[in-house]
Amino acid sequence: xxxxxxxxxxxxxxxxxxxxxxxxxxxxxxxxxxxxxxxxxxxxxxxxxxxxxxxxxxxxxxxxxxxxxxxxxxxxxxxxxxxxxxxxxxxxxxxxxxxxxxxxxxxxxxxxxxxxxxxxxx
Numbered sequence: 001x002x003x004x005x006x007x008x009x010x011x012x013x014x015x016x017x018x019x020x021x022x023x024x025x026x027x028x029x030x031x032x033x034x035x036x037x038x039x040x041x042x043x044x045x046x047x048x049x050x051x052x053x054x055x056x057x058x059x060x061x062x063x064x065x066x067x068x069x070x071x072x073x074x075x076x077x078x079x080x081x082x083x084x085x086x087x088x089x090x091x092x093x094x095x096x097x098x099x100x101x102x103x104x105x106x107x108x109x110x111x112x113x114x115x116x117x118x119x120x121x122x
Contacts, residue, residue: 002050006072011081013042013067041067
């Protein structure tokens with residue numbers, strides 16, 4: 001069997017939505033009553049990615065793609081479930097991350113390597 005690089009088991013992520021900014025303050029002052037609406041960005045996601053395998057994530061705006069990638073990169077904690085990453089995962093979620101138009105191509109390669117935690121030799 002292939003070595004598993006990324007494994008998600010029953011991963012869910014819930015966010016609180018507030019109708020008005022004041023509702024957030026009300027919830028802090030009156031903790032027994034919730035003034036938020038719960039929004040599930042991810043619900044019960046399970047997947048395995050083998051080492052060397054590529055994974056593409058597609059979907060409509062607001063469908064949870066970035067949330068899923070942030071959970072995998074461990075920049076966001078899931079509400080429920082388990083995330084296992086065997087190796088290094090970097091969060092480059094923004095278009096153009098790690099690219100500086102004032103650098104040469106070679107400089108950008110080294111700059112991206114630094115962002116990914118690689119040494120100059122690597």
